[in-house]
Amino acid sequence: MIKGVIVKKSDLPFFLIFVFLILLLPVVSGSSYTLTVGIFCGINAMVAIGLCILMGYAGQVSLGQAGFYGIGAYVSSILSLHFGIPVVISIILAMMVAAIAAVILAVPALRLKGHYLAVATLGFGEIIFIILNEWGPGGPSGFGDIPHFSLLGYVINSTTGYYYLIWGSVAAVMLFSINLINSRTGRALRAIHDSELACNAMGLNVVALKLKVFILSAVYASLAGSLYAHYITFVSPSSFSLFYSILLLMMVIVGGITNLWGAIIGAVVITVLPELLRKFQEFDVLVYGLILTLTLMFFRKGLVPILIEKMKKFSGGAVANH
Amino acid sequence: MLTVFLQFLFSGLTVGAVYALVGIGFNIVYNATSIINLAQGEFVVIGGLMMWFFSESLNLPFFLSAGLAIVSAGFIGFLMERLTIKPLKNPDLLLMIMITIAVSIVLRGVLMFGFGKEPYVYPSFTEGEPISIYGAIIQQQALWVIGITGFCIILLFFFFKRTIIGKAMLACSVNTTAAKLVGINVSKMVMLSFILSAVVGAIGGMAITPISLMEYDKGPMLAVKGFCAAIMGGLGSNRGAVLGGFIIGILESMTAGYLHSGMKDAVALVILLLILFFRPAGIFVSKTMMQLRKF
Numbered sequence: 001m002i003k004g005v006i007v008k009k010s011d012l013p014f015f016l017i018f019v020f021l022i023l024l025l026p027v028v029s030g031s032s033y034t035l036t037v038g039i040f041c042g043i044n045a046m047v048a049i050g051l052c053i054l055m056g057y058a059g060q061v062s063l064g065q066a067g068f069y070g071i072g073a074y075v076s077s078i079l080s081l082h083f084g085i086p087v088v089i090s091i092i093l094a095m096m097v098a099a100i101a102a103v104i105l106a107v108p109a110l111r112l113k114g115h116y117l118a119v120a121t122l123g124f125g126e127i128i129f130i131i132l133n134e135w136g137p138g139g140p141s142g143f144g145d146i147p148h149f150s151l152l153g154y155v156i157n158s159t160t161g162y163y164y165l166i167w168g169s170v171a172a173v174m175l176f177s178i179n180l181i182n183s184r185t186g187r188a189l190r191a192i193h194d195s196e197l198a199c200n201a202m203g204l205n206v207v208a209l210k211l212k213v214f215i216l217s218a219v220y221a222s223l224a225g226s227l228y229a230h231y232i233t234f235v236s237p238s239s240f241s242l243f244y245s246i247l248l249l250m251m252v253i254v255g256g257i258t259n260l261w262g263a264i265i266g267a268v269v270i271t272v273l274p275e276l277l278r279k280f281q282e283f284d285v286l287v288y289g290l291i292l293t294l295t296l297m298f299f300r301k302g303l304v305p306i307l308i309e310k311m312k313k314f315s316g317g318a319v320a321n322h
Numbered sequence: 323m324l325t326v327f328l329q330f331l332f333s334g335l336t337v338g339a340v341y342a343l344v345g346i347g348f349n350i351v352y353n354a355t356s357i358i359n360l361a362q363g364e365f366v367v368i369g370g371l372m373m374w375f376f377s378e379s380l381n382l383p384f385f386l387s388a389g390l391a392i393v394s395a396g397f398i399g400f401l402m403e404r405l406t407i408k409p410l411k412n413p414d415l416l417l418m419i420m421i422t423i424a425v426s427i428v429l430r431g432v433l434m435f436g437f438g439k440e441p442y443v444y445p446s447f448t449e450g451e452p453i454s455i456y457g458a459i460i461q462q463q464a465l466w467v468i469g470i471t472g473f474c475i476i477l478l479f480f481f482f483k484r485t486i487i488g489k490a491m492l493a494c495s496v497n498t499t500a501a502k503l504v505g506i507n508v509s510k511m512v513m514l515s516f517i518l519s520a521v522v523g524a525i526g527g528m529a530i531t532p533i534s535l536m537e538y539d540k541g542p543m544l545a546v547k548g549f550c551a552a553i554m555g556g557l558g559s560n561r562g563a564v565l566g567g568f569i570i571g572i573l574e575s576m577t578a579g580y581l582h583s584g585m586k587d588a589v590a591l592v593i594l595l596l597i598l599f600f601r602p603a604g605i606f607v608s609k610t611m612m613q614l615r616k617f
Contacts, residue, residue: 061416108598108599109598109599111599112598116553116598119549119550119553119594119598120595120598120599122546123550123591123592123594123595123598124595126546126587126588126591127588127591127592127595130584130585130587130588130591131588133584134582134584134585134588242542242546243542246423249420250420250423250424253416253417253420257416282434282435283431283435284431285427285430285431285434286428286431286432286434286435287431288427288431289424289425289426289427289428289429289430289431290428290431292424292427293406293421293424293425293428296417296420296421296424297406297409297410297421300410300414300417
């Protein structure tokens, strides 16, 4: 499916800037508050990248990503806490559970189109939410004492450690995703987005491709959920509600649905915005809503594609775009 | 046995009526624009809270406060359409749906600022003893909710079948370009659809508040349930939304009563998924009809 892990020339500058910015933040402001916000940006970015591939490249909407995110958090926490399974293996097992859930949901759901698919995934997400509420350890109040992330006996328990771990994972996810969308599979996906009928006629197995992307997005969400749980060491169902799925959709659209970097930018914007609005106190929901509305109305293609257009004009088409 | 069953049935019908109204609200906007207006739940909240504001806070007479609450909800619907939907020419549907979510956040922010986070309630429309049928206790307000819903449905039916404006709105949903060609002012119809759906939602909110209280953040859950009702009956079909609303309401209260209260939302959703997987067009919309749709 993917040959050789290399970054395409057009993405290389973006990737280098990205890595540079990740490394820059702890140097500029090493306060644990900044790093915590940074960690949440990273967690959200990981889920948003999966959703972006699903929406922007395969043209499928999902309002159930919070469900997979929740599966990741709960399965990996329960396995590592109650069964003493090493954290890394728990995370991988959680990803497998999420993948299986994705298959069960996707086989009937991917036949649906447009908002019917959106509602089916929404229903799935809500069912997971209810299951966590009813049968999850601790019920609606959740449970704690989840072990920290550890690999080969080395335990990560500092904010800085998690910052690097999570953004390192985001970079890995991003690298994999860039390679995926620049591969044969990626081109096939974009073709599905344009016309499913034409793809069928050309002999592409549209259903299998959509299924693969759906599983991939679920696995990303699960990974992010697991990392979240092992970082916070406490989970409760309220973090995995429909509201989170909607927030993710918002991240992808604000950042720009047609560009993977948009998912990261969108995640950062949507995560940092409420923090910046703290000083408005009870007005914060209102201001947040207004900013979202205006962004959606006036930057309709999303922030990143617009930025790329501007840069292209500025440098006379020297900056590549995909 | 029968008593308990009747009790659950009536509480299901009462919530179901509100879901049906929200579902109809979705349909009205969807029919005119193909947009799913996810701020629909907020209009229910606006209805309840404005009614409280006019009747309890300003002490206005019942009919005047009801009228003012309806007008203010309609006005907010009008503002929403003029400020966020109309300025976008040739929009992407997914983007429009996200904008309605953003607007719902704004509305929630305004409501929280105006009313705070506490729940509000006002007395039932008529005072009097609850009615007893085979031992099941039915509050008078529950009858009001069901009655008002029925009345709205009949009015809307006549509006869409008998009046020229209603027919024009339906024409927009069938074929926008053709509607323009025969001289229908599509932009006006879109505006009207937003006002109408806001009013329908607000009426539901005004009726249910004395039973279930109303607070600023009840909107999203109502929107999800109403949307499920609309999808269950087949998006765009009003009788489908009514049936879907009642099915969801009754299933919910039966599950809460006989099984477990935490499970009530899950059962409605499982039924919804099954309907989607086996009859995605819903109960009342044919498959061919669905294939003609844009989104």
